[in-house]
Amino acid sequence: MSAAVIGIGQTAYSRASRRSEWSLAVEAIERALADCGVAPGDVDGLVRYSYDAVDEAMLVRSFGWRLRYYSQTGYGGLGAPAVLAQASAAVASGQARIVVCYRSLNGYSTTRYGRAERSLGCAGGEFVARGDRAPSGAFAGPYGLLSPGQVMAMWARRYQWEAGIAEQDLVRALSRVAIDQRAQAQRNPAAVMHGRPLNEDAYLAGRVIASPLRVFDLALETDGAAAVVVAAPDVARAVATPPVWITAAVVGMFAYAESISVYGELRNGPTYREIAERLFAEASVRPADLRAAMIYDATSVSVLLGMEAYGLAAPGTAWRAVLDHGIGDTAPVPVNTSGGHLSEAYVHGMNLVVEAVRQCRGSSSAQVERSGPVLVSSGPSAVVLSP
Amino acid sequence: MTESTLRIVPEATEFNAPYWTAAREGRVLLQRCVDCGLVWHPPAPTCPGCRSHAVSWVASSGQGTLYSYTRVEHSVHPAVADAVPYLVALVELDEGPRFVCTLIEVDDTSTLCATTRVTVGLGPAAAGLQLPVARCSRAGADDPIDPTRPA
Numbered sequence: 001m002s003a004a005v006i007g008i009g010q011t012a013y014s015r016a017s018r019r020s021e022w023s024l025a026v027e028a029i030e031r032a033l034a035d036c037g038v039a040p041g042d043v044d045g046l047v048r049y050s051y052d053a054v055d056e057a058m059l060v061r062s063f064g065w066r067l068r069y070y071s072q073t074g075y076g077g078l079g080a081p082a083v084l085a086q087a088s089a090a091v092a093s094g095q096a097r098i099v100v101c102y103r104s105l106n107g108y109s110t111t112r113y114g115r116a117e118r119s120l121g122c123a124g125g126e127f128v129a130r131g132d133r134a135p136s137g138a139f140a141g142p143y144g145l146l147s148p149g150q151v152m153a154m155w156a157r158r159y160q161w162e163a164g165i166a167e168q169d170l171v172r173a174l175s176r177v178a179i180d181q182r183a184q185a186q187r188n189p190a191a192v193m194h195g196r197p198l199n200e201d202a203y204l205a206g207r208v209i210a211s212p213l214r215v216f217d218l219a220l221e222t223d224g225a226a227a228v229v230v231a232a233p234d235v236a237r238a239v240a241t242p243p244v245w246i247t248a249a250v251v252g253m254f255a256y257a258e259s260i261s262v263y264g265e266l267r268n269g270p271t272y273r274e275i276a277e278r279l280f281a282e283a284s285v286r287p288a289d290l291r292a293a294m295i296y297d298a299t300s301v302s303v304l305l306g307m308e309a310y311g312l313a314a315p316g317t318a319w320r321a322v323l324d325h326g327i328g329d330t331a332p333v334p335v336n337t338s339g340g341h342l343s344e345a346y347v348h349g350m351n352l353v354v355e356a357v358r359q360c361r362g363s364s365s366a367q368v369e370r371s372g373p374v375l376v377s378s379g380p381s382a383v384v385l386s387p
Numbered sequence: 388m389t390e391s392t393l394r395i396v397p398e399a400t401e402f403n404a405p406y407w408t409a410a411r412e413g414r415v416l417l418q419r420c421v422d423c424g425l426v427w428h429p430p431a432p433t434c435p436g437c438r439s440h441a442v443s444w445v446a447s448s449g450q451g452t453l454y455s456y457t458r459v460e461h462s463v464h465p466a467v468a469d470a471v472p473y474l475v476a477l478v479e480l481d482e483g484p485r486f487v488c489t490l491i492e493v494d495d496t497s498t499l500c501a502t503t504r505v506t507v508g509l510g511p512a513a514a515g516l517q518l519p520v521a522r523c524s525r526a527g528a529d530d531p532i533d534p535t536r537p538a
């Protein structure tokens with residue numbers, strides 16, 4: 001055990017923060033430090049998403065830190081496990097003792113990830129699609145493939161075809177993911193969708209965004225920030241909060257495994273499963289030992305794919321497992337117990353990290369019975385956290 | 388709104404300019420490794436199989452199979468606000484690589500499946516340009532020979 005998460009913090013989650021992302025980041029970090037009782041001046045490391053508009057220099061000024069380590073993780077949502085992996089490595093190698101990780105975004109009022117304006121250039125009155133990223137790059141944008149949700153809609157259709165199931169079976173499984181996560185949000189007062197339950201009729205009445213995905217299959221767009229504090233074992237044992245150990249981590253990359261692509265393996269494919277097997281071997285756990293899993297859910301289909309990649313269901317069977325047991329309290333391994341990106345908030349995976357820590361501590365609003373190892377995964381990157 | 392104002396145009400780079408020259412005529416050029424024969428898309432400066440720098444261009448047959456598709460009903464950008472709903476296909480070209488393009492002239496999407504054959508040729512892409520787009524292949528000459536089918 002070379003590093004532990006000792007503090008968690010989050011701001012209010014909303015669609016109108018009316019504050020800067022800088023201000024949100026400071027609040028989330030203040031809360032995470034207060035949670036574990038670490039004095040701000042003791043922080044010596046910082047890990048952030050490269051996507052974050054709040055950078056190291058801004059936070060150093062806000063907190064008066066003298067950092068001796070900082071680093072960034074790329075590819076958006078792949079950063080959720082990756083920030084913990086980097087913080088853990090920095091602590092294990094002695095480069096830092098107390099590392100803050102954070103994500104802050106006005107995901108509704110400033111930068112809407114469901115829109116394409118942010119990813120296209122403009123020249124001579126025309127919009128310019130650059131690079132070969134799909135969506136929005138030169139080989140996708142001119143054809144109208146412009147948003148992550150549209151790409152994941154194609155993942156969903158391919159999943160249906162490879163699983164050999166009818167569209168209505170796929171839709172029922174996706175609806176169960178969305179409905180179960182929404183039900184968890186009813187137990188989580190901080191969730192954006194708290195007080196707004198969802199049933200199958202309402203799900204099916206939701207408009208189609210990009211078939212087969214409906215509006216309830218897509219992540220929320222949220223203003224908010226979340227942060228965690230990662231520390232060396234001696235620090236972790238000295239603070240009041242129970243340590244949540246980072247027992248294994250993988251930050252994987254191979255051809256077309258960037259956060260969103262159309263050219264590589266479907267994200268339940270053999271290379272993803274190999275990455276998961278190595279992660280679990282390193283953590284000395286089996287998928288069945290997990291007490292909960294936070295699977296990066298930019299869309300509902302990512303839950304099905306992630307369940308298969310990380311061994312919670314055999315390839316081509318997650319849809320059936322979800323129809324049989326759901327992903328809530330009745331599932332062998334409950335998934336996205338805070339409501340996840342579909343119903344708690346979209347803080348680019350950091351809210352999933354915070355929920356994983358709560359599950360390990362025994363303080364989730366949808367707490368599993370016995371705490372134990374919890375997975376946080378995002379495509380080819382993942383960590384196992386353990387109490 | 389006129390066709391010439393709101394549209395999304397691809398930016399060519401030093402190693403993919405031939406691709407775009409052909410694409411404006413409805414042809415799909417694929418990169419092929421001179422040393423190992425691998426064919427890939429999208430273009431790259433070196434062979435992703437053997438790392439050779441000897442890269443050539445070959446014309447795709449334009450024939451392929453539908454790998455996936457989506458019917459976009461919600462516009463996420465002003466350039467496609469008038470185009471919705473439209474179909475985007477992910478085509479597995481017979482040469483091997485996958486290829487994204489707009490899928491046109493489909494009357495009933497419930498007929499689309501993982502064995503649907505498509506032909507890529509010049510047509511209206513969703514965001515305003517004439518580019519290679521996919522149409523379902525007419526049954527007949529384009530079909531691969533199915534050995535399980537009785538003669």
Ligand SMILES: [Zn+2]
Pocket residue numbers: 420421422423424425434435436437438439
């Ligand atoms: Zn080669």
